[in-house]
Amino acid sequence: SGGQQQRVSIARALMNDARLVLADEPTGALDSHSGQEVLRILDELHAEGRTVIIVTHDRSIAGRAGRIIEISDGMIISDEQTDTLDQGPEGAAETVAPAPVSGGLRGLLNRTGEAFRMAVLAMKAHQLRTFLTMLGIIIGIASVVSVVALGSGTQQRVLENISSLGTNTLQVFAGTSFGDIRSGRMTTLVVDDADALARQPYVAAVTPTVSASVVARFGATEANAQVSGVGEQYFEATGMTLLEGRFFDAEDVRQMSQEAVIDEDTRDTLFPDEATNPLGQIVLFGKVPLRVIGVAETQQSGPGGSQNLTIHAPYTTVQTRLLGSLSLQSITVKVADDVDTGLAETAVTEFMTRRHGTKDFYIINSDDIRQTITSTTETMQILIAAIAIISLVVGGIGVMNIMLVSVSERVSEIGVRMAVGARQGDIMQQFLIEAVLVCLIGGFLGIALALGFGVIFSLFDTGFSLVFSTTSIVAAFLCSSLIGVVFGYLPARNASQLDPVVALSKG
Structure with missing residues (x-):
């Protein structure tokens, strides 16, 4: 009532940055004041350079347009210019420069910024749930980074031990092989x-x-x-x-x-x-x-x-x-x-x-020992990291489950956004950003937890140290982002494919 439906329709068109606005009986069922308000809004849109087409049976409303096309029984019976177009200094009709188009990169950045803002607001509204969701990511990232660091530190310590043999050295021992019981008597x-x-x-x-x-x-x-x-x-x-x-x-x-x-x-x-x-x-x-x-x-x-x-x-x-x-x-x-x-x-x-x-002798090659231990520690490091990655996958599944629950809880919100012009891509982008943010923040906290564990570990005289590398930290960030995209895609797709009519009725 009172023109609210018309205003919502206009707002929806503007959210999609419409260059062409088609208004079918914009003043229908409105009092004169509300009707004039809606027509004023349409005049402002036209002044911005947008094309406004009004479908009406009221000649007084049609008279506001610069061009009137009369149709009867599906046939154009007249097409006339009116004197309502703004006149230029020489009496010629003035062409209004079109409003700048917010498409392309700028439009993408605007939509992404809006989706980011909506995702942050949703996370703030459910802080405890958000933290519990990212807890699996925190533990998984901390496990992977710590295991890789411990493997690197172990490898470094073992190689330092081997260095006592010297580099490029061969040791010739008496006896036919290692452990020969006769070597002491030879x-x-x-x-x-x-x-x-x-x-x-x-x-x-x-x-x-x-x-x-x-x-x-x-x-x-x-x-x-x-x-x-x-x-x-x-x-x-x-x-x-x-x-x-x-x-x-x-x-x-x-x-x-x-x-x-x-x-x-x-x-x-x-x-x-x-x-x-x-x-x-x-x-x-x-x-x-x-x-x-x-x-x-x-x-x-x-x-x-x-x-x-x-x-x-x-x-x-x-x-x-x-x-x-x-x-x-x-x-x-x-x-x-x-x-x-x-x-x-x-x-x-x-x-x-x-x-x-x-x-009657055998030879130990220090380089062979070094290569063998390096290969063994790398294999063990990969094996343990693979086991730790399982916790990441479990954390990712947790993110997906919570996001699916979030979609079902926010059906009405999604319906309202789509009703006022949000595209499917905008809805998908919002939920994807939310999932990636959860995983990125979880990844950051996981790395911080791993670094803290390294500091505490160094306080104990274990003979080993955790050696953190930039590569493993960057890989952890990328891995957490990938988990957010992979496990956030299904909830985001489900949200974007909701029928706004059904969503609003459920809401």
Whole structure:
């Protein structure tokens, strides 16, 4: 009543940015005041450059138009111009410039902005439900990011442990294979083998290696220790870092000097008093006194390695004073940088087999170990991440369920919007944006939760750390967006396909 239906119809046309407005009996069943108000609105639309066509039986209303076309029995019987068109300065009819069209990119941005605003209002109206909906996404994203970070941290720690073997290194051990029970009694690996390998063109450095487990004593302090007898090239081959003092040299090895290089752990254990300088101190290893000449950075022991304190001394000293045997336990070979370690391993195998007349040794390639562990950790990382992604899928299904419920609850709202001109695409866009927003905010909170977990995890001395990467974080955002689109499509499509008449009747 009172022209409200006409005004709603005009508003609907304007929401669709209509360039052509067709008004069929716009003043029907209206009082004169309301009728004039509706006609005034139509005049304003015409002044904006829109084409207004009025269908009427009232000649007084038709007289307001600049052109009157009279139709009878489906035939045009007259077509005349009136004098109601605005006249220009010279008396000619003035053409009104059309209003700028809000289509294209600008129109798309306007519609998207409106859909975004409606989605935010809907989320604010049901804050608890929105939070519970995104909870599955939060847990899923946090799980995936944390698992990937833990896998990266584990891989990094293991590779650091392997680095104690050195890079591009081969270790030749006595025995036919790993775990050979006869290896401890075999004496075929000798210093001459190391000297012969050092003369090969593909070798950068060689060091014989022997070891003995002893009790280290300094004053009233004692601890279990492993004395590694090595050559002067051992420190270069393994990349050991000197913190203070010096490494022993070839002359020290030849003279069987009673000197030792300790690591940080040994220094902290045997010399807890920071005022005591370990350099020059005499430490008793078993019954053999050795003078400390250097302190090196602690190297992580390889997988399954000993947890004893580590001391390095000339191998000649360890052989003669601690072991009483001239045989070697292993030979460490550093391969030249321009030589492939796989080819070098084959060459060493052939060389040592010819030299011994049989293959009474086995070789551990540090690069092979590195590649194997890297491959294994990556596989485990993918497996665990795949399991964590299941929680994301469950969270996505939760989003879809809640959005479907939301559509059924907001049928009347959808009907009103479509009745006043909202397109199917506008309705679909609104619900898609709402689903994507829920998942994006959930993804952001999930990443924040994972980072917080990383901070808490670092407070505990676990030996491992969480290594977060930009790639995993960006992938998490993209994944949460994709979940919003995929699982929000069905509710959005259902909402857009509602019949406005049915929707309004249900509302």
